[in-house]
Amino acid sequence: MQTATLAHVARLAAVSENTVSRVIRNKGPIAEETRRRVLAAIEQLGYLPNRAAGALASSSSLIIGVLLPSLSNIVFPEVLRGIHAGLADTLYQPMIGVTDYDLDQEQRLLASLLAWQPAAIITTGFEHTQASRRMLANARVRVAELMDIDARPIDVAVGLSHRSAGVATARHLVSRGYRRIGYVGHDWTADRRAALRYEGLCQGLQEAGLSLVAEQRFDGPSSTLAGRDTLARLVEGDASVDAVAFSNDDMAVGGFMHCLAAGIAVPGRLALFGFNGLEIGQVLPKPLATIRSNRFLIGRVAVEKLLESGERSAEPQVIDTGFEIVAGATA
Amino acid sequence: MQTATLAHVARLAAVSENTVSRVIRNKGPIAEETRRRVLAAIEQLGYLPNRAAGALASSSSLIIGVLLPSLSNIVFPEVLRGIHAGLADTLYQPMIGVTDYDLDQEQRLLASLLAWQPAAIITTGFEHTQASRRMLANARVRVAELMDIDARPIDVAVGLSHRSAGVATARHLVSRGYRRIGYVGHDWTADRRAALRYEGLCQGLQEAGLSLVAEQRFDGPSSTLAGRDTLARLVEGDASVDAVAFSNDDMAVGGFMHCLAAGIAVPGRLALFGFNGLEIGQVLPKPLATIRSNRFLIGRVAVEKLLESGERSAEPQVIDTGFEIVAGATA
C-alpha cells in the first residue's frame, strides 16, 4: 500500500493541493462545504502529512529539540514530563538529546537537532560553548534555558534561583535553632546549580554570623548511595554537627538511611535537609525537610512560553517558578 | 547569515552537488583528493545537512520513534538511557512520545511519529490497537517491542519473561521457608507485565502446594506512597502473613517504610520482596530482596538490534535479557 499524499487527497476531493494544505493547517479562508469534502477525503484515504516535506517547504518543523544533562537523575525525566504535558494537544514532537553534563556534547547534539530546523530548543542552564551560542543565534528558533534563573538568558529562562534556595535553607535551619551546620554534597564541577545552592547556603549562614562547621563532598554524581556513605564520612570526622544540608534529596535520603543503620536519632541528634522535594523523601518514616523545586512545572511553563510566539521578544525573559520550604520532620 | 547548503559546498569545492552528497554519506567511490577538498569546504562553511530534505528525498529519516508508557516510573527513563547509549556515535535521533499506558494515545502518537518516516519504532509490550498494527505493517520500519517476551512480536522483542520472574519470586520465598505469603500490588489493568508476574507468582506457589494467603491492591499507579499505605492495609487485615511479594520495588520500598514506622521487624516478623532492582532498594538499612530487570540493557540491545539491518527478518526475533534474584536482606 502506497501512502497517500496531498495530491491523492486533492484529486479525491476535486480541489487543488493547495486547498487541501490550507484545510490541514487551518490557514486562510475555506468554504465550509470544501473543508467538509477535504476532511472526508483525508479520512477515507487515511492520509498522514509527510512532515519532512512540510519542514523542507516551510523551513521550519514541528520538532522541539530538548537537551537534558542526564536521565539518571529523576529530576530531568520530571522536567521532560512537564514538556510532554505542555506539548500534548499540539502537533509538536520532542526530539531529545542527553549531554551527560558535557558542553561539547551539548554542542554536537545541538548541531544535529538544528539540522531538523526545530521550532524551538530547550536546554538547561546558562553554560554553553561559544559555538553553541553562535548556532542558537543564527538559527531562527526560540530558546528556553531551564532550571536556573541566576543569569541573563538567550531568550527565555524558566526555573528558580538556586542561590536563594541555598539562603532559604540556611535561614530555615538557623530559625529552627541549629548552629553547628554541616554540608554533604556531590561533585558539582558540572552541576552549577548545586554550587549556587552551596553559595547561598554559606551566604545565609554568614548573615546569621555562622559558617559551615564541616563539609564532605562525594567525588561523583549524586545518588542515595553516595549520600549514605558521604554522611558517614562526615559524622566520623566531626561528631559535633547538629544539622546537615545535603546537595539534594537523593543525597539526603541516603544520609537518612545511614542514620537509621547507625542509630543516629533524626532530628534529635542530627537534623537533615535536602533539596528538590522528591516523593521518596516524603515517604521516609520521618518526612524529609527539603525545598520543593517544581520540575514538572518548569517543563510545562517553558513549552507554553515558547509556543506563545514564533519570535523572540526584544528583551530576554525570566520566569521564576519559585520554590517552597517543605518543613518535614527531619529538621 | 544564510545557512549553507549542498550547493554552496559544491561550488566552493568545485565539484557537483552529487559528489558532495556522496562524500557525506560515504557512498560510492571518491578520489581521495576530491574528498579532501569537499571536507575542507564543509568545514569552512560550517555546513550542516538539512535532515528534512534528506528525509524527503530518500523517504526515510534518521529518526527513531520511541513510545514509552510513562516517565514517572523510573524504569522507563532507564530504558531511554539505554536507547540513548545505543544511539550514541550514530546520526540517529530519538523522537519520543509518552502514552500514559493508553493504547489509543499510543496509536495517535504512532501516527505522528510515522509522519516523520522514522527508521525504526521502539515501543513497549505487545498490546496495540488494530490500527496501530496496520500502520506498523504498512510502514517499512523496523519495530522493537520492549520489556516483555511472553508473546509473539511484530519484528523484535527485547526484555524478560515476567511470568518466569513471578515464578522465581515464589520459589525463592518458599525456599527461604516462608509459607504464609501475601501480595501487595497496584492497578495493573494497564500494566500487563505486573499482571504476568502476579500470575507467575501464583503458579510458583501452587507448584509448592501453596497459595496467596492475603492480597491487597492499590487502585492507581505504583509508588512508594502507595506501597506504604497498601502494606499497612494488608497487615491490618491479616497479621499472620510472614512474607509479602510486591508488584515492584517502588511499592516494596514503601512497604519497608511502613515496617520501619510501625516497628515491624524485617524480615524476622515480615519478609519483603520487590521487583526491578532499583538503587533505592539497595540503600535501605537492609537491602531489599528483589529481582534485577536490566532496563538499561533492554534499551541498548533493542537499538543495536534495530540498527543491525534496515529490513525485518522473515521470522520475528525474541531477545531475552534475563533477570537475576538479588537476595538482599529483607527476605
Added chain:
DNA sequence: CTGTTAGCGCATTCAC
C-alpha cells in the same frame, strides 16, 4: 474563497 506556479535541499537514477 480557490487555483497556478515555483521552489525548499537533498538523494537517486542514469549517463559519461
Added chain:
DNA sequence: GTGAATGCGCTAACAG
C-alpha cells in the same frame, strides 16, 4: 570517478 537531470511531498507567494 564524476556530473546532469529529475522528483520526493509540501508550502508560499501571487493571481484571480
